[in-house]
Amino acid sequence: MILKETVSDIGERALIKMASSIYKEHNNSVDLTDDCAIIPIADEYILSSSDMISEKTHVPHGMTPWQIGWFTTAINLSDIAAKGGNPVGILLSVGMPPTYPVSSFLDLIKGASSCATRYNTSIIGGDTKENDHLVISGTALGRVHKDFFMSRKGVQSDDVIAVTGTLGKAAAGFHSLKNQKKSGEINALCEPNPRIIEGKKLAETGLVHSCMDLSDGLSSSLYQLAELNHVGFEIQKEKLPISKELLVISSQDPTVDELYLSLHYGGDYELLFTASEKDISLFKKKLDEINVPLTVIGKVISGKEAVFICDSNENNEILPNLGYEHFTNK
Amino acid sequence: MILKETVSDIGERALIKMASSIYKEHNNSVDLTDDCAIIPIADEYILSSSDMISEKTHVPHGMTPWQIGWFTTAINLSDIAAKGGNPVGILLSVGMPPTYPVSSFLDLIKGASSCATRYNTSIIGGDTKENDHLVISGTALGRVHKDFFMSRKGVQSDDVIAVTGTLGKAAAGFHSLKNQKKSGEINALCEPNPRIIEGKKLAETGLVHSCMDLSDGLSSSLYQLAELNHVGFEIQKEKLPISKELLVISSQDPTVDELYLSLHYGGDYELLFTASEKDISLFKKKLDEINVPLTVIGKVISGKEAVFICDSNENNEILPNLGYEHFTNK
Numbered sequence: 151m152i153l154k155e156t157v158s159d160i161g162e163r164a165l166i167k168m169a170s171s172i173y174k175e176h177n178n179s180v181d182l183t184d185d186c187a188i189i190p191i192a193d194e195y196i197l198s199s200s201d202m203i204s205e206k207t208h209v210p211h212g213m214t215p216w217q218i219g220w221f222t223t224a225i226n227l228s229d230i231a232a233k234g235g236n237p238v239g240i241l242l243s244v245g246m247p248p249t250y251p252v253s254s255f256l257d258l259i260k261g262a263s264s265c266a267t268r269y270n271t272s273i274i275g276g277d278t279k280e281n282d283h284l285v286i287s288g289t290a291l292g293r294v295h296k297d298f299f300m301s302r303k304g305v306q307s308d309d310v311i312a313v314t315g316t317l318g319k320a321a322a323g324f325h326s327l328k329n330q331k332k333s334g335e336i337n338a339l340c341e342p343n344p345r346i347i348e349g350k351k352l353a354e355t356g357l358v359h360s361c362m363d364l365s366d367g368l369s370s371s372l373y374q375l376a377e378l379n380h381v382g383f384e385i386q387k388e389k390l391p392i393s394k395e396l397l398v399i400s401s402q403d404p405t406v407d408e409l410y411l412s413l414h415y416g417g418d419y420e421l422l423f424t425a426s427e428k429d430i431s432l433f434k435k436k437l438d439e440i441n442v443p444l445t446v447i448g449k450v451i452s453g454k455e456a457v458f459i460c461d462s463n464e465n466n467e468i469l470p471n472l473g474y475e476h477f478t479n480k
Numbered sequence: 481m482i483l484k485e486t487v488s489d490i491g492e493r494a495l496i497k498m499a500s501s502i503y504k505e506h507n508n509s510v511d512l513t514d515d516c517a518i519i520p521i522a523d524e525y526i527l528s529s530s531d532m533i534s535e536k537t538h539v540p541h542g543m544t545p546w547q548i549g550w551f552t553t554a555i556n557l558s559d560i561a562a563k564g565g566n567p568v569g570i571l572l573s574v575g576m577p578p579t580y581p582v583s584s585f586l587d588l589i590k591g592a593s594s595c596a597t598r599y600n601t602s603i604i605g606g607d608t609k610e611n612d613h614l615v616i617s618g619t620a621l622g623r624v625h626k627d628f629f630m631s632r633k634g635v636q637s638d639d640v641i642a643v644t645g646t647l648g649k650a651a652a653g654f655h656s657l658k659n660q661k662k663s664g665e666i667n668a669l670c671e672p673n674p675r676i677i678e679g680k681k682l683a684e685t686g687l688v689h690s691c692m693d694l695s696d697g698l699s700s701s702l703y704q705l706a707e708l709n710h711v712g713f714e715i716q717k718e719k720l721p722i723s724k725e726l727l728v729i730s731s732q733d734p735t736v737d738e739l740y741l742s743l744h745y746g747g748d749y750e751l752l753f754t755a756s757e758k759d760i761s762l763f764k765k766k767l768d769e770i771n772v773p774l775t776v777i778g779k780v781i782s783g784k785e786a787v788f789i790c791d792s793n794e795n796n797e798i799l800p801n802l803g804y805e806h807f808t809n810k
Contacts, residue, residue: 154581155581155582155583156578156579156580156581156582157576157577157578157579157580157581157582157585157608158578158579159582160582162608162609165582165585165608166608168582168585168586168589169585169586169589169603169606169608172586172589172590172593173589173593173602173603173604175593176593176594176596176597176602177597177602179602180602180603180604182604182605182606186605187569187571187604187605189568189569189604189621191521191522191524191526191623192521192522194521196521196526196621198528198569198571198604198605198619198621199571199605200571200572200573200605200606200607200617200619201573201607202573202574202575202607202609202611202615202617203609204575204609204610204611204612204615206610206611206612207609207610207611208609238519239517239519239528241517241528241529241530241619242530243530243531243532243617244532245532245534245615246487247487248486248487248488249486249487249488250486250487251484251485251486251487252485252486252487252489252490252495252498253485255487255495255498255499256498256499256502259498259499259502259503260502263502263503263505263506264506266506267506267507272503272506272507272509272510273499273503273510274503274510274512274517274519274528275512275516275517275528275529275530276499276512276530277530277531277532277617278487278492278495278496278499279492279532279533279534279537279538280534280536280537281532281534281536281537281615282534282536282612282613283612285532285534285575285611285615287530287532287573287607287617289528289530289571289619291519291526291528293521
């Protein structure tokens with residue numbers, strides 16, 4: 151009986167589906183399944199996306215206020231990147247306790263502003279309010295020509311699936327932070343770089359069929375794309391572009407499973423997209439210009455909405471959907 | 481020494497000024513002084529504004545989840561109204577504990593969606609996340625033709641200052657809620673009606689010189705407008721359009737000071753604007769069509785950025801700035 155259920159009984163994605171169906175009762179064109187909401191204006195879409203983070207549940211211990219500011223801005227910009235958009239502004243609302251130091255607040259603001267500037271945009275508004283602990287909500291705004299908008303929907307049956315950059319950087323950063331190492335990997339976790347330029351370069355070809363960012367981890371993202379497009383995916387294990395930072399850590403610590411972390415740990419903020427195999431060389435050329443690798447990791451398969459992982463001996467097994475989901479125990 | 485200060489030592493407005501100067505270092509055109517941020521596109525501005533509310537500090541005891549949803553949406557829309565904008569979408573991010581009932585979450589979503597629908601727009605995106613207690617951040621998006629945008633800046637030296645509707649409705653609602661009365665006044669507090677239609681009607685005349693909404697109370701708003709425009713105001717005590725709900729309550733309870741509450745209690749979400757006296761009859765005619773009163777409450781004065789209140793005997797005294805400000809003890 152729904153009345154007795156708590157939000158942790160059903161998890162974030164079920165909550166969003168239920169909210170979505172309420173919004174749709176009022177306006178049938180509402181679609182919460184993409185990274186951004188879109189508002190058509192002339193031949194463009196205005197893109198908008200909100201992400202909230204809470205000190206208690208989303209911020210690894212050891213992250214500085216400057217990094218919290220950068221992080222919040224970056225994860226919001228990542229949603230604009232995934233749609234091929236040009237960022238045009240960020241709104242940043244900060245809830246904090248009355249005892250929060252002014253110097254920490256200013257560091258947070260500087261981190262946020264530095265990230266916005268790095269991606270050629272600005273913090274243009276927001277709010278500050280009292281809260282028991284630090285909670286930050288960001289909204290990123292962007293623009294994209296209608297012809298270049300990359301939706302999550304649009305996977306074609308003979309598409310391949312590809313990913314920018316490498317996987318497991320954030321997992322490596324979390325491992326280093328947990329072990330109190332001062333290392334460059336921590337930046338990948340705490341100061342992610344949204345793929346704004348990469349997203350625009352891919353979008354402007356007009357050849358991408360579907361795209362999303364990898365905030366929740368590869369397996370979760372693949373399942374979301376599969377469900378939305380009513381397709382399955384087959385991923386090649388040996389093709390996964392595991393980050394060298396994670397490989398170094400796993401070579402030193404046998405408890406670190408680099409394959410598991412690359413498949414299921416979130417926070418890499420890479421772009422995951424599908425397109426025709428014939429167009430991959432063009433995408434690679436475009437991203438080569440900015441020294442960003444691009445890897446085809448698998449292909450679309452018909453049949454059920456599931457994801458399989460295949461090794462070099464062609465052993466094919468189902469990939470569990472283990473990415474992070476709020477309100478669940480995953 | 482700033483390093484030892486906490487945010488409660490300096491208050492919300494000083495924090496926003498400090499944040500603003502950091503953002504301006506990166507982009508000199510950033511302006512956080514208005515109700516909305518603006519992004520120019522062709523002959524329009526895209527308007528955006530974020531407001532965060534926390535169950536612990538902003539929600540009166542007794543407010544239902546449905547009302548919390550309506551309230552968050554309404555206060556965000558009020559910022560679009562104050563600029564003369566047409567709302568085009570709301571993003572709603574909800575932080576809540578894992579134990580939060582699904583039924584309460586759905587009621588909150590229904591309240592938010594009902595408010596959006598009432599003002600001819602929709603919830604188009606958002607986020608749900610774990611938090612210790614309920615915290616909601618909304619972002620309202622709107623559009624307005626550049627010629628019709630009503631800025632907070634632009635007060636002219638011979639302007640009068642006027643307000644839509646009545647003052648003290650929210651204060652009356654709070655009194656009723658506190659005394660556990662079931663009365664219509666509570667709706668004014670918990671389910672405010674942003675002045676979207678009124679804002680558009682005023683804006684489309686092209687004759688408004690400055691405008692803001694009354695979220696923080698009249699005295700606070702007057703001081704904000706005075707500081708921003710380097711002017712003073714003289715308000716006529718007997719002209720204040722005190723709501724009849726508040727007058728009824730104060731007639732029954734001698735501890736209720738209707739003048740004090742009309743001047744300093746926030747939450748009425750009326751529009752406060754300045755214009756030439758000669759244009760007031762046109763504004764009144766426009767708002768008469770939708771049965772909304774409009775009252776000239778005073779005029780601009782030169783000299784220092786202060787607000788005076790004048791009684792019918794022409795006794796003139798300074799109006800204290802007692803509106804609500806976060807992180808202070810006001």
